Amino acid sequence: MELSSNITIPVAPAGFKSGFVGIIGRPNVGKSTLMNQLVGQKIAITSPVAQTTRNRLRGILTTEAAQIIFVDTPGIHKPHHQLGKVLVQNAKVAIQSVDLVLLVVDGSVVAGGGDRYIIDLLNRVEIPVVIGMNKLDLQPTDYQEIEASYYQLISSHSWQIVKFSALTGEGVEVLQNLLIENLETGPYYYPPDLVTDQPERFIMGELIREQILLLTREEVPHSVAIAIDRVDEEPSITRILATINVERSSQKGIIIGKGGNMLKAIGSAARQQIQKLIAGKVYLELFVKVQPKWRQSRIRLAELGYRVDE
Structure with missing residues (x-):
């Protein structure tokens, strides 16, 4: 699972297609699960807690006919703090800087106000849009009302709709082919064997944060930021030192747990995921450190890697 490559970028054959596809949608509709499914391995973290994705993460899918660079964005929502404002601003910037937008919606429920808000944003940009109705595996038998609610929202557009399940993979190949159809001919932007342009340290931090979200659930929602302090690569083992930053002492207590049990569980689960990432x-x-109100401070946000995209 190499995240870097020394191979030079080849010249694309005649008719080769490429481009940047922005994956957008409300929080928790399955955007990260979909990107992992499309690129064939885990690069984006997933969690039952909304607002899992923070940084714009590029996943790269290369086939014989095309190269798609997926830009996974934070779920678009009404922000409640400085971090939320940064996330939503970055998602809006992503819409402006891609060749095609894939709007992922929850196909197991009728369209809501959040979907209307995003479609209104998309109405203001001159970019092709594909609607991806996710969670096909959870769709009820009387799904006609659900489909009608989305068709009604896009009635003034010729946007295509495709149904799939990011979890099971059903319909994902159809979606992939539709995205390629909508791209222009173009070059390889990255070496064919690369699956993400993010550095390994970033992915390591995200895998640790994922386990915190999964194991603590609502108790420590998004007051967590991971700093990878050291990575020492030895011949037989990679030693990683990381700090978990939280906003309150009570959150530190939850993450450490009784007798350090929660921290051990987080560390053990994250270690297994990182071992898959680096194949070693x-x-x-x-370590756990209290950083009061880090989400409200632009300086702290920048220190922890959250910068507003221009």
Whole structure:
């Protein structure tokens, strides 16, 4: 699972298609699960908690006929703090800087106000749009009302709609082919074997944060930021030192847990995921630090890697 490559970028054959596809949608509709399914391995973290994705993450899918660079954006929502404002602004910037937008919606429920808000945003930009109705596996038998609600929202457009399940993979190949159809001919932007342009340290931090979200659920929602302090690569093992930053002492207590049990569980689960990422043995040491109100401070946000995209 190499995230970097020394291979030079080849010249694309005649008729080769390429482009940047922005995956947007409300929080928790399955955008990250879909991108992992499309690129064939885990690069974006997933969680039952909304607002999992923070940084714009590029996933790269290369086939014989095309190269698609997916830009996974934070779920578009009404922001409640400085971090939320940064996330929503970055998602809006992503819409302006791609060749095609894939709007992912929850196909198991009727369209809501959040979907209307995003479609209104898309009405203001001159970019082709494909609607992806996710969660086909959860769609009820009387799904006609659900489909009608989305068709009604886009009645003034010729946008295509495709149904799929990011979880099971059903319909994902159809979606992939439709996206390629909508791209122009173009070059390879990245080496064919690359699956993301994010550095390994970023992915390591995200895999640790994913386990915190999964194991603590609503108790420590999004007051967590991971700093990878050191990565020492030895011949037989990679040693990683990381700090978990939280906003309150009570959150530190939850993450450490009784007798340190929660921190051990987080570390063990994250270590297993990182070992898959780097295809090697990992020793992971975690520390927990209280950084009061880090989500409200632009300086702290920048220090922890959250910058507003221009």
